[in-house]
Amino acid sequence: MDSALATTDPADLHAEQEHGHVSLPQHRHHFETVEQQREAGSFGMWLFLLTEIMFFGGMFLAYLLYRNWYYPAFVVGSNQLSVRIGTFNTMVLITSGFCMAIGVWAAEVRKRSLLTAMLVTTTLLGVLFLSLKYDEYHEKYELHHIPGNNFNVSMFTNPAGYGIKEAPLPPDMAQKTQVFFFLYFAMTGMHALHMIIGLGILCWLIPRARRGDFSSGYVAPVENFALYWHFIDVVWLFLYPLLYLINRHPMH
Amino acid sequence: MSTAVGNTIVSLPDQSTAQLPKRHYINNEYGLLSWLLTEDHKRIALLYLFSVTFFFFIGGAFAGLIRLELLTPQPDLVAADTYNKFFTMHGLIMIFLFLVPSIPGVLGNFLIPLMIGARDLAFPKLNLLSWYVYMAGGTLTLAALVLGGVDTGWTFTTPLSTHYLNTHVITAAMAIFITGFSSILTGINFIVTIHRMRCPGMTWFRMPLFLWAHYAASLLMVLGTPVLATTLVLVALERLFGIGIFDPAKGGDPLLFQHLFWFYSHPAVYIMILPGMGVISEVISTCSRKRIFGYTAVAFSSVAIALFGFFVWEHHMFIMGVSSYSALVFSLLTMLVAVPSAIKIFNWAFTLQKGSITFETPMLYCFGFMGLFTIGGLTGVFLGSLGMDIHLTETYFVVAHFHFVMVGGGLMAFLAGIHFWWPKMTGRMYPETISKLAAVTTFIGFNLTFLPQFVLGYLGLPRRYAAYPPEFQVLNVLSTAGATVLGFGYMLPMLYLVWSLKYGAIAGSNPWQATGLEWQIASPPPTENFAEIPIMDHEVYDYEWLANKTKKEVTTVG
Numbered sequence: 001m002d003s004a005l006a007t008t009d010p011a012d013l014h015a016e017q018e019h020g021h022v023s024l025p026q027h028r029h030h031f032e033t034v035e036q037q038r039e040a041g042s043f044g045m046w047l048f049l050l051t052e053i054m055f056f057g058g059m060f061l062a063y064l065l066y067r068n069w070y071y072p073a074f075v076v077g078s079n080q081l082s083v084r085i086g087t088f089n090t091m092v093l094i095t096s097g098f099c100m101a102i103g104v105w106a107a108e109v110r111k112r113s114l115l116t117a118m119l120v121t122t123t124l125l126g127v128l129f130l131s132l133k134y135d136e137y138h139e140k141y142e143l144h145h146i147p148g149n150n151f152n153v154s155m156f157t158n159p160a161g162y163g164i165k166e167a168p169l170p171p172d173m174a175q176k177t178q179v180f181f182f183l184y185f186a187m188t189g190m191h192a193l194h195m196i197i198g199l200g201i202l203c204w205l206i207p208r209a210r211r212g213d214f215s216s217g218y219v220a221p222v223e224n225f226a227l228y229w230h231f232i233d234v235v236w237l238f239l240y241p242l243l244y245l246i247n248r249h250p251m252h
Numbered sequence: 253m254s255t256a257v258g259n260t261i262v263s264l265p266d267q268s269t270a271q272l273p274k275r276h277y278i279n280n281e282y283g284l285l286s287w288l289l290t291e292d293h294k295r296i297a298l299l300y301l302f303s304v305t306f307f308f309f310i311g312g313a314f315a316g317l318i319r320l321e322l323l324t325p326q327p328d329l330v331a332a333d334t335y336n337k338f339f340t341m342h343g344l345i346m347i348f349l350f351l352v353p354s355i356p357g358v359l360g361n362f363l364i365p366l367m368i369g370a371r372d373l374a375f376p377k378l379n380l381l382s383w384y385v386y387m388a389g390g391t392l393t394l395a396a397l398v399l400g401g402v403d404t405g406w407t408f409t410t411p412l413s414t415h416y417l418n419t420h421v422i423t424a425a426m427a428i429f430i431t432g433f434s435s436i437l438t439g440i441n442f443i444v445t446i447h448r449m450r451c452p453g454m455t456w457f458r459m460p461l462f463l464w465a466h467y468a469a470s471l472l473m474v475l476g477t478p479v480l481a482t483t484l485v486l487v488a489l490e491r492l493f494g495i496g497i498f499d500p501a502k503g504g505d506p507l508l509f510q511h512l513f514w515f516y517s518h519p520a521v522y523i524m525i526l527p528g529m530g531v532i533s534e535v536i537s538t539c540s541r542k543r544i545f546g547y548t549a550v551a552f553s554s555v556a557i558a559l560f561g562f563f564v565w566e567h568h569m570f571i572m573g574v575s576s577y578s579a580l581v582f583s584l585l586t587m588l589v590a591v592p593s594a595i596k597i598f599n600w601a602f603t604l605q606k607g608s609i610t611f612e613t614p615m616l617y618c619f620g621f622m623g624l625f626t627i628g629g630l631t632g633v634f635l636g637s638l639g640m641d642i643h644l645t646e647t648y649f650v651v652a653h654f655h656f657v658m659v660g661g662g663l664m665a666f667l668a669g670i671h672f673w674w675p676k677m678t679g680r681m682y683p684e685t686i687s688k689l690a691a692v693t694t695f696i697g698f699n700l701t702f703l704p705q706f707v708l709g710y711l712g713l714p715r716r717y718a719a720y721p722p723e724f725q726v727l728n729v730l731s732t733a734g735a736t737v738l739g740f741g742y743m744l745p746m747l748y749l750v751w752s753l754k755y756g757a758i759a760g761s762n763p764w765q766a767t768g769l770e771w772q773i774a775s776p777p778p779t780e781n782f783a784e785i786p787i788m789d790h791e792v793y794d795y796e797w798l799a800n801k802t803k804k805e806v807t808t809v810g
């Protein structure tokens with residue numbers, strides 16, 4: 001746990017400095033060694049991800065509570081989501097995470113063009129994910145499944161009238177589908193927001209990667225971004241089953 | 253200073269020959285931009301000092317207005333609605349814009365790198381960013397105020413905040429949301445710095461207790477604040493789109509809001525007090541020339557507070573219809589959280605025992621802290637007992653409790669720290685006599701203001717009303733009188749500290765003969781802190797080491 005710096009004796013430190021990797025232009029003056037700088041960076045990133053877990057945690061708590069209370073409404077609400085798109089999107093995200101991991105490897109072994117290619121692929125997959133997500137949101141909009149004043153409850157009290165194969169819910173419970181859809185939008189929306197920020201950072205990384213900034217031993221930004229990107233993947237891996245797969249088509 | 257030297261066995265250094273260093277972090281660069289774009293932790297600390305002081309006086313003005321209104325039983329100074337806006341603004345500003353960032357932002361920023369022997373915090377740019385984020389949050393809070401105010405109370409209680417008010421709830425919620433990110437960034441920065449930037453030989457158990465306290469507080473910031481962020485986002489969404497996450501009419505649960513809010517806000521009270529406890533440890537050790545009694549216990553009690561602090565939040569919800577079994581458990585846990593605080597108080601008391609105590613201003617503030625925080629903590633235990641709480645909750649007793657810990661504890665510690673490290677930050681001493689007067693004035697004013705409120709609360713006066721039955725007037729007048737004294741006590745440091753920038757005696761590098769690494773370099777410190785990274789080759793609070801070192805310097809130099 002201790003950094004090398006805190007325990008080694010200063011003579012070693014200076015020796016290490018002279019041997020080397022200190023020449024990196026990205027080495028900032030207040031760090032004694034480049035190694036220390038890199039460790040600090042990734043440690044900071046992990047802490048940041050911890051705050052992200054706590055941030056999503058509040059919403060997961062709300063989900064657990066209401067899913068317990070309003071299970072039938074959650075089942076019906078969940079059945080309105082497209083498992084096909086959801087599954088496909090899950091694969092898209094996993095693939096993008098895989099590309100990102102290869103990108104980190106490429107940076108470490110100093111393969112500039114492979115790194116750039118991987119970052120570009122990651123970006124494209126991210127965009128694909130978001131466009132599909134947009135499509136899903138749009139469909140919900142047209143069906144009046146956005147919680148609020150325009151929310152259409154009759155679809156759940158009288159599903160047959162809409163050609164939906166679900167047991168009708170009592171009006172009280174049907175109202176609660178709003179809670180499901182609210183959580184759906186809040187959680188996937190927050191997730192999408194994180195993806196958009198991630199794509200922004202990718203757009204900043206790509207030109208720098210092309211210039212060769214990260215293929216000469218300085219890989220910290222790529223590494224730390226990869227941590228962030230994987231974190232977003234992992235959040236989705238929880239969201240997908242919790243939202244899409246609550247109880248598929250019990251009537252069949 | 254010199255008066256104090258006369259009647260103790262300690263000899264503080266002769267300051268008449270002290271000189272300011274030629275180059276230091278303040279005169280290293282000039283111009284507004286050199287401050288606004290600085291990445292130097294010491295300059296960022298000063299930026300924080302200006303801004304938290306600014307917000308402190310705005311929050312203080314609202315406190316004055318509240319007390320003025322409560323001078324008479326009728327709501328005659330302002331209408332009830334306006335009164336609600338006053339106490340909301342007072343709470344929001346004092347908690348989120350003053351107490352939470354005050355000690356970490358100013359003293360933590362300034363001292364953490366110096367104390368661990370580093371050139372800067374791990375992420376200087378992030379540090380500057382956190383100040384800008386803080387200012388953005390502060391500006392938005394002021395915007396909410398100027399646009400017409402909010403009246404939810406600092407607690408944003410639903411469904412009041414989501415359904416019934418048409419004041420600027422969303423603006424205020426977003427302001428606090430943003431301010432929260434500033435404290436998250438600071439927390440991350442501190443934790444990484446303490447883990448990764450310690451100088452050779454600076455093991456965990458050679459760290460000054462100030463660092464342990466900041467480490468624990470940073471953990472709370474990092475783990476707690478994001479939950480507040482989620483909560484505020486949900487409140488804003490509920491208010492904007494009318495979705496029923498907290499609205500029982502639509503199937504939501506207002507208790508969920510309370511759980512989420514207090515899951516942050518109880519730990520937040522420790523974010524406010526832990527850094528203060530760190531300050532007290534440093535000052536008490538230095539002004540009694542003794543290693544802190546039970547160093548390890550004090551260090552771990554900070555961590556214990558951070559840990560237990562996350563498991564007591566329900567004591568704010570005892571009367572809200574939570575299950576009585578869980579209330580029982582939380583009541584017990586609340587008692588437990590008082591234990592590590594008590595450990596600290598006892599250990600400080602034992603540190604004083606047989607110490608060579610001197611009574612400089614920071615020490616006076618420390619004594620104030622020890623007395624007032626003890627009362628505040630003990631009344632917290634009253635409130636943590638279920639039966640008592642049902643009688644006392646939502647009364648002035650709670651108001652008195654948290655002011656004893658936050659003002660009597662947190663603010664006193666902040667002032668102790670500012671006076672103690674003022675010579676390091678500016679290179680000059682504050683004037684001793686008048687500052688002692690200020691310390692005593694605040695202590696008297698504080699007790700006059702808040703002791704009557706315990707009685708008021710016990711007699712059943714509910715908090716957050718502009719009017720009250722006439723029989724409570726005497727105690728309220730006492731409280732308002734005390735607030736006037738207190739206000740005077742806070743104005744004084746403001747004036748004489750500014751005065752001392754130009755006219756204060758030159759301090760020299762180690763005016764208190766303290767052992768911390770920060771005292772072994774020039775005051776004010778040079779921009780790069782240490783010409784060469786120091787090596788910590790002795791234990792912390794080792795006054796013998798210091799004496800030997802000073803002796804050697806005298807023989808080699810003179």
Ligand code: HEM
Binds near residue numbers: 407587635654
């Ligand atoms: C030492 C142990 C402490 C215990 C056992 C304790 C206990 C309690 C309890 C049970 C309440 C709820 C009262 C009620 O609303 O009915 C309370 C309220 C409060 N406490 Fe403490 N407390 C402690 C320390 C602190 C500290 C150190 C701070 C701040 C620095 C603090 C700040 C507050 C605040 C702000 C409230 C009121 C929140 C509100 O309703 O607006 N407490 N405390």
Ligand SMILES: [Cu+2]
Binds near residue numbers: 521565
């Ligand atoms: Cu509490």
